[in-house]
Amino acid sequence: MRADEMLDCLEFLDSDLIEAAAQPPTARKKSPFGWQLRTIAATIAILFSVDLIAFVFKSRPSDVHLDHPSQPTFVTQPTEVPVPSNPVVSEPVEQTGEVIYLMLDINPSFRFAVKDGTVLECEAGNQDAERILDQLELVDQPMESAVSLVMQALINEGYMNVEDSAPILLLSATENEASAQLLHEVLLTVNDCVLQNEKNCFVVTQQITDAEAAEQLAQQYNTSLGKMQYVLKLLREETGLSEEEASALTLIELFDIDIEKRLIEPPYKVDDIDECGERALYVGTTDSYISYVSWQKIPPEEQQLLQEMYPPEALEIMFGPQVWSTVPNVVGLSVQEAVALFYSQNLAPRLCYADNKDVRITEGYTDGTCYYQDISPGRLWNSQASIQIYILLTEPE
Amino acid sequence: MEDAHIVQLYLQRDESAIDATASRYGMRLRNLANSILQDIHMAEECENDTYLAAWNSIPPHEPFTYLFAFLARITRHLALDRCREQSRKKRNVLLVELTREMEQCIPGTGNVEGSVDARMLGVAISKFLREISEERRLVFLRRYWYMDSVAEIAKGFSLSGSAVKTMLFRIRQELKSYLRKEGLIP
Structure with missing residues (x-):
C-alpha cells in the first residue's frame, strides 16, 4: 500500500464520523484557565491564573509517584548558590511594599513570606522541608538566592532524582499585583538550577485567589496550601474525585489529571518528532517551549539535521x-x-x-x-x- | 429540504433532486473540493460531477441518513483524482505534504502491497477514531478527510500550529500502532 492509497482509504470512514467533522471548526471552547496559562508569563494581572512552564529532559512514565528516593544522602555543608546562567531580560521585581506568600511544593513543602524581593520568613510545611530548612539561612536573603539554595538542597537530597521520571514542582503565590512577576522570577531561578544540574522537572505555577478558603481546606485535608489550590483548580473540572480523594493524590497524579483534562497541553516526549520532522531531544509542553541539549551531546546525525535546518x-x-x-x-x-x-x-x-x-x-x-x-x-x-x-x-x- | 426527502427525489428520478442537493450542500461540497484542488473553477466542476455521480448511484444507494457524507465522499474522491492529474503536470504542495504525513501510518511503501482491503482499513480507522478524544478525532478528520491546512485547524481549535502538528503526529503514530495491533499492517 502506498501513502496516497492510505489517504484514499479514508474515504471508507464511517459516515457519522465524516458528518460530525463536516463543519469547519469554530473557536474551541477553552478551559476557563486556558487563557490564563498564557498570560501569567507576561505578568498580566489576572484573577486566577495557572501557567505551566515545563522542561523535561526525558520522558516521564505516568505511573511514577513522587515518592522520595530511598535514603538520600544528606549534605550538611551549605551548598553553593548556583549563579543563574542568565538572569537577563526580566525586570526586577517591583517594589510594592506588599507581602507576598510564595509556596514551593515538590514533596517537601516550603512557604516564603516575601517583601520587595526579600525573604521575610520561611516556614516548612512538613518534616522533609524542616530538615532542609534546618541547614539553611534564608531570612533577609534575596528571593532568588533563597530559591537557589532550596533548589540546590532539593537536588542534593535526591528529590529531583526520581529515576526515569520528572518530578512536579508546584510554585504558588498569593494573588497580588507583583506576585505574577515574582513567580516568573522564581521560575527562572528554578529553571537555571534544573538546567545547570541536568535534572528533570515539570514546573507548574499558579496564583491563589482565595487564600483563606484554600488554607482552611489545606488544614482540613492535611496538605499544603499550594497543593490544595491545585486540587481546587482541578476539581472545577469533572474528575469524579472528592476534595479528600484529590488531596490524597501525589503531585504527579494531579498533574496527569491536568494533562488529561487538557487544562495544559500534554508535553512532548523525547524521541517524538516535532513539526518539520525534528526529533525532540528534551522538551516541555507544546505550550511552553522546546529546549535543546548541548551541541556536544547531540548525536552526529542530529547535528547534521539541525545544521540543515538552521x-x-x-x-x-x-x-x-x-x-x-x-x-x-x-x-x-x-x-x-x-x-x-x-x-x-x-x-x-x-x-x-x-x-x-x-x-x-x-x-x-x-x-x-x-x-x-x-x-x-x-x-x-x-x-x-x-x-x-x-x-x-x-x-x- | 430534509435529506430523506432529497434522496426520495433521486429515487423517483426527479431532476429537482439536483437543485435541492445544490441548495443544501453545494457550498460545502465546493469548499471541500476547493480545499483539495485550490482552484475554484475545478472545484465547481467537481461539484457538478458529484451531482452527476449521485444521480447515477442513487439508486442503488439510498443514503437517507447520511446524504452529506455520501456526497462528500464522491467529491473528495473526484477532487483527489483531479489533484493527482494536476500533480503530474505540476507538483501539488498539499497533496505531497499529506501523502508524506500518511506515510508515517504505514511501515513503508510496497510492504503490504495489495494485502489490505481499503474498505477494511477504513473500518479499522473508524474504530480507532472512535477510541480517541473528540477533539483529536475532529483535528484528524479536518486534516486528512477535509484536508484543511494546519493553520486553519489551529485557528479553528484555538491551538498553536505546533500543537496541531504535534497532535497529528501523535495520532498518526497511535494509528500505526493500532493498525499493526489489528494485524492490518506488519
Whole structure:
C-alpha cells in the first residue's frame, strides 16, 4: 500500500464520523484557565491564573509517584548558590511594599513570606522541608538566592532524582499585583538550577485567589496550601474525585489529571518528532517551549539535521546560554527583517515557507513576507526553544 | 429540504433532486473540493460531477441518513483524482505534504502491497477514531478527510500550529500502532 492509497482509504470512514467533522471548526471552547496559562508569563494581572512552564529532559512514565528516593544522602555543608546562567531580560521585581506568600511544593513543602524581593520568613510545611530548612539561612536573603539554595538542597537530597521520571514542582503565590512577576522570577531561578544540574522537572505555577478558603481546606485535608489550590483548580473540572480523594493524590497524579483534562497541553516526549520532522531531544509542553541539549551531546546525525535546518547564527543562539526575551511581532515583515528582529532578541526562528495554495489565510501579504508566527508576540520565550515563522511563497520550490 | 426527502427525489428520478442537493450542500461540497484542488473553477466542476455521480448511484444507494457524507465522499474522491492529474503536470504542495504525513501510518511503501482491503482499513480507522478524544478525532478528520491546512485547524481549535502538528503526529503514530495491533499492517 502506498501513502496516497492510505489517504484514499479514508474515504471508507464511517459516515457519522465524516458528518460530525463536516463543519469547519469554530473557536474551541477553552478551559476557563486556558487563557490564563498564557498570560501569567507576561505578568498580566489576572484573577486566577495557572501557567505551566515545563522542561523535561526525558520522558516521564505516568505511573511514577513522587515518592522520595530511598535514603538520600544528606549534605550538611551549605551548598553553593548556583549563579543563574542568565538572569537577563526580566525586570526586577517591583517594589510594592506588599507581602507576598510564595509556596514551593515538590514533596517537601516550603512557604516564603516575601517583601520587595526579600525573604521575610520561611516556614516548612512538613518534616522533609524542616530538615532542609534546618541547614539553611534564608531570612533577609534575596528571593532568588533563597530559591537557589532550596533548589540546590532539593537536588542534593535526591528529590529531583526520581529515576526515569520528572518530578512536579508546584510554585504558588498569593494573588497580588507583583506576585505574577515574582513567580516568573522564581521560575527562572528554578529553571537555571534544573538546567545547570541536568535534572528533570515539570514546573507548574499558579496564583491563589482565595487564600483563606484554600488554607482552611489545606488544614482540613492535611496538605499544603499550594497543593490544595491545585486540587481546587482541578476539581472545577469533572474528575469524579472528592476534595479528600484529590488531596490524597501525589503531585504527579494531579498533574496527569491536568494533562488529561487538557487544562495544559500534554508535553512532548523525547524521541517524538516535532513539526518539520525534528526529533525532540528534551522538551516541555507544546505550550511552553522546546529546549535543546548541548551541541556536544547531540548525536552526529542530529547535528547534521539541525545544521540543515538552521543557519550558524541560529545554532549559536540555540546552543548558547539560555536567554529569555519577549517574542517580537514579525507578521508583515520581510523574511530578512523578521529574522534580524528575532536575532536581536536572542531568539532563533525556524523558517517555514508555504505556498499560499497550502495556507489560505494569506490575503494582504506579499511573497517573502511573514504571515504567521506560531508563538504570539509579547510572550516571554527562551533562546533554546523552538519558534517558527511562516513565510509566504506563492510558487513552490 | 430534509435529506430523506432529497434522496426520495433521486429515487423517483426527479431532476429537482439536483437543485435541492445544490441548495443544501453545494457550498460545502465546493469548499471541500476547493480545499483539495485550490482552484475554484475545478472545484465547481467537481461539484457538478458529484451531482452527476449521485444521480447515477442513487439508486442503488439510498443514503437517507447520511446524504452529506455520501456526497462528500464522491467529491473528495473526484477532487483527489483531479489533484493527482494536476500533480503530474505540476507538483501539488498539499497533496505531497499529506501523502508524506500518511506515510508515517504505514511501515513503508510496497510492504503490504495489495494485502489490505481499503474498505477494511477504513473500518479499522473508524474504530480507532472512535477510541480517541473528540477533539483529536475532529483535528484528524479536518486534516486528512477535509484536508484543511494546519493553520486553519489551529485557528479553528484555538491551538498553536505546533500543537496541531504535534497532535497529528501523535495520532498518526497511535494509528500505526493500532493498525499493526489489528494485524492490518506488519
